[in-house]
Amino acid sequence: xxxxxxxxxxxxxxxxxxxxxxxxxxxxxxxDKEKVQRVVYEMSKGxxxxxxxxRKEAFIRQKIEHMRVRAAKLSAADLSHYQKVxxxxxxxxEATRELSRIWLHVDMDAFYAAVETLSNPSLKGKxxxxxxxxxxSTANYEARKFGVRAAMPGFIARKLCPNLxxxxxxxxxxxxxxxxxxxxFRNYDPNFLAASLDEAYLDITRVCKERGITGEEIAExxxxxxxxxxxxxxxxxxxxxxxxxxxxxxxxxxxxxxVLPNDRMAVMTxxxxxxxxxxxxxxxxxENILKGVHGISTxxxxxxxxxxxxxxxSRSSADFFLSVGLGxxxxxxxxxxxxxxxxxxxxxxxxxxxxLLYQKLADISEMLSADMQKEGLSGRTLTxxxxxxxxxxxxxxxxxxxxxxxxxDILKHASNLLKAExxxxxxxxxxxxxxxxxxxxxIPVDPTQKTLTKFLIFGDYPKRTGDDQSSFGxxxxxxxxxxEKETSISLDSHRTGHYEFxxxxxxxxxxxxxxxxxxxxxxACEMDKTGELFSHKTAATVKTDDVEERSAKSPKKELxxxxxxxxxxxxxxxxxxxxxxxxxxSASGNEDxxxxxxxxDYKCSLxxxxxxxxxIEERQEHSDFHLAERLQEEESGTGSNALIPRQRxxxxxxxxNQNRRKKHxxxxxxxxxxxIESFFxxxxxxxx
DNA sequence: GCGGATCAC
DNA sequence: TATGGTGATCCGC
Numbered sequence: 001x002x003x004x005x006x007x008x009x010x011x012x013x014x015x016x017x018x019x020x021x022x023x024x025x026x027x028x029x030x031x032d033k034e035k036v037q038r039v040v041y042e043m044s045k046g047x048x049x050x051x052x053x054x055r056k057e058a059f060i061r062q063k064i065e066h067m068r069v070r071a072a073k074l075s076a077a078d079l080s081h082y083q084k085v086x087x088x089x090x091x092x093x094e095a096t097r098e099l100s101r102i103w104l105h106v107d108m109d110a111f112y113a114a115v116e117t118l119s120n121p122s123l124k125g126k127x128x129x130x131x132x133x134x135x136x137s138t139a140n141y142e143a144r145k146f147g148v149r150a151a152m153p154g155f156i157a158r159k160l161c162p163n164l165x166x167x168x169x170x171x172x173x174x175x176x177x178x179x180x181x182x183x184x185f186r187n188y189d190p191n192f193l194a195a196s197l198d199e200a201y202l203d204i205t206r207v208c209k210e211r212g213i214t215g216e217e218i219a220e221x222x223x224x225x226x227x228x229x230x231x232x233x234x235x236x237x238x239x240x241x242x243x244x245x246x247x248x249x250x251x252x253x254x255x256x257x258x259v260l261p262n263d264r265m266a267v268m269t270x271x272x273x274x275x276x277x278x279x280x281x282x283x284x285x286x287e288n289i290l291k292g293v294h295g296i297s298t299x300x301x302x303x304x305x306x307x308x309x310x311x312x313x314s315r316s317s318a319d320f321f322l323s324v325g326l327g328x329x330x331x332x333x334x335x336x337x338x339x340x341x342x343x344x345x346x347x348x349x350x351x352x353x354x355x356l357l358y359q360k361l362a363d364i365s366e367m368l369s370a371d372m373q374k375e376g377l378s379g380r381t382l383t384x385x386x387x388x389x390x391x392x393x394x395x396x397x398x399x400x401x402x403x404x405x406x407x408x409d410i411l412k413h414a415s416n417l418l419k420a421e422x423x424x425x426x427x428x429x430x431x432x433x434x435x436x437x438x439x440x441x442x443i444p445v446d447p448t449q450k451t452l453t454k455f456l457i458f459g460d461y462p463k464r465t466g467d468d469q470s471s472f473g474x475x476x477x478x479x480x481x482x483x484e485k486e487t488s489i490s491l492d493s494h495r496t497g498h499y500e501f502x503x504x505x506x507x508x509x510x511x512x513x514x515x516x517x518x519x520x521x522x523x524a525c526e527m528d529k530t531g532e533l534f535s536h537k538t539a540a541t542v543k544t545d546d547v548e549e550r551s552a553k554s555p556k557k558e559l560x561x562x563x564x565x566x567x568x569x570x571x572x573x574x575x576x577x578x579x580x581x582x583x584x585x586s587a588s589g590n591e592d593x594x595x596x597x598x599x600x601d602y603k604c605s606l607x608x609x610x611x612x613x614x615x616i617e618e619r620q621e622h623s624d625f626h627l628a629e630r631l632q633e634e635e636s637g638t639g640s641n642a643l644i645p646r647q648r649x650x651x652x653x654x655x656x657n658q659n660r661r662k663k664h665x666x667x668x669x670x671x672x673x674x675x676i677e678s679f680f681x682x683x684x685x686x687x688x
Numbered sequence: 689g690c691g692g693a694t695c696a697c
Numbered sequence: 698t699a700t701g702g703t704g705a706t707c708c709g710c
Contacts, residue, residue: 049700056693135701137697150697154698196697282697314708343703381689391700397690430702694707 014041020284021152027144036147044154050288052391071308079307086306093323098331099262102215104202105237105245109254111198113140114232115177116167117617128165137169179231201242216259243329247278271327272300279324299325344368345430349620350389352425360429362411368431378405384417385430403437426437
């Protein structure tokens with residue numbers, strides 16, 4: 001709390017080394033925190049990493065000090081003004097309170113570790129962690145007793161717990177078991193939100209009503225069904241909104257649940273003593289700032305210090321903090337979103353050898369390009385991320401005139417960005433592409449395109465009423481629940497599980513519609529990315545526009561000036577846009593291929609699926625799918641592995657489970673003539 | 689639009 | 698020996 005070094009810091013310097021993993025977590029109750037803290041400090045001390053952490057800490061202390069000064073400078077008039085502002089905002093927020101919905105958050109217990117124990121029962125009862133000597137994904141509860149936990153480097157964990165068993169991550173196992181849990185979830189809310197492989201949010205309002213039972217009973221039943229289906233335990237939280245449900249699921253972890261009734265008083269009581277760090281979106285830094293500047297450590301104090309919050313933070317931040325104080329957050333049904341960027345990065349042993357660094361850059365370009373091709377993405381902003389040998393992170397970006405996706409294009413521009421940084425010693429290089437051309441998909445000839453797209457892709461699940469916070473609350477709900485990232489800590493070894501089929505999610509989901517409850521293991525991976533993630537989607541652009549409008553800072557209408565380096569503007573004879581999978585299909589004229597698919601400008605010549613010519617994106621994706629299929633066949637014929645889904649083999653340990661899978665998701669070829677109307681039928685006829 | 693930072697998993 | 702990878706958002710230029 002105190003900004004400067006105290007006497008005890010000098011005697012016990014580890015006390016001032018703040019790490020993310022000293023934060024209390026489930027299963028860490030009986031841990032000797034002091035000892036853990038000391039060991040972590042001792043193991044880290046003197047390293048480059050440690051020095052960087054100290055720099056960052058110092059910077060935050062400075063920031064806090066600066067904010068304190070600003071707060072102290074507020075005049076009485078200022079304060080009274082902001083007090084009124086805060087009171088008004090609190091009233092407005094309170095008016096959005098929604099207590100008619102019941103949300104359930106499920107969180108698998110030590111998921112990766114539990115799955116590993118399932119496939120190797122001899123691990124049972126022994127301290128074990130999933131990950132490497134460099135970094136752990138998670139630890140089982142036996143290991144947590146020693147202070148070992150996720151995000152901790154393995155070599156420190158081993159110091160804390162010399163008998164710790166290390167198990168390498170096997171992402172496919174987790175994806176498979178995640179699929180099993182999701183089949184259970186689907187029975188309670190077909191539109192549940194998957195937050196990650198091991199977490200999900202379910203709106204159980206309807207199922208409670210239909211069956212005339214309480215949220216508590218649903219939670220019990222759901223957890224036991226998850227256990228029956230997977231052999232894994234999970235914890236659940238039931239509350240009137242997602243933010244609270246998430247907090248609740250943590251309370252009786254592992255293998256427990258906690259129910260917060262839909263009652264305003266209950267919510268306020270619950271929230272009042274709750275440490276702010278428990279709230280999703282408030283991390284180590286925000287906690288430090290709120291505590292250091294305003295002495296805030298519980299949610300209740302957010303309201304008490306409302307005037308300061310309104311005075312010192314942006315409107316959206318202040319709104320978020322105040323709503324936390326009120327126990328609001330996430331009762332609407334967020335619709336699906338499209339990804340906004342795609343990236344690839346790798347850590348390696350630090351080097352300043354330019355040739356080596358360029359080689360790394362080329363590798364990353366290849367990986368990124370391959371990922372982009374798989375999803376049919378191309379974008380016009382390229383961002384280079386660097387981490388120096390001293391752990392300093394930098395980024396450099398260009399926005400180009402044309403959309404790029406080939407590794408050559410990526411490498412060309414990335415090299416220009418990197419060139420300017422020499423000499424430099426790096427331990428990480430990353431590349432990200434954003435500003436996709438697909439989100440320009442609003443231009444289609446047919447103005448209803450957007451609606452239709454969403455509808456086709458997502459089956460247009462029944463809209464729920466009671467969208468609170470619609471006026472400004474997008475900020476609030478947006479802070480959470482949009483992240484469907486796999487959380488694997490994947491080192492160079494595996495690009496597993498992700499988007500295996502090279503099929504954009506839209507198409508997969510479209511095909512899913514006919515068979516939505518049946519996921520085969522082979523398709524479980526894509527289901528991850530394609531199903532839940534994007535099945536609750538709405539125009540993210542609406543929100544973005546809203547925000548930009550409100551902040552109204554920069555004149556948006558400036559001419560599209562491009563910051564592309566002029567050297568690279570050399571136009572090769574580019575046939576504009578259809579270059580998505582150019583690299584892969586270089587042998588055969590790609591553009592022609594796309595045209596060939598559509599017989600009479602209506603039907604797919606390969607599988608009979610009908611798509612009117614105005615369904616531009618859908619057609620593109622559909623064609624891409626067939627192309628990808630063909631490429632896979634070709635590639636497997638030649639024995640190259642480049643495009644072959646690597647994880648389609650059922651690992652031996654769950655061969656027995658395979659029978660549970662009812663059906664396979666049909667490939668386009670199996671869907672024989674899926675008429676347009678059937679999509680509409682699904683819309684209204686969606687059951688459960 | 690860029691770059692730094694924070695956060696979640 | 699050794700401290701990850703992916704994606705999103707926000708803020709201040």
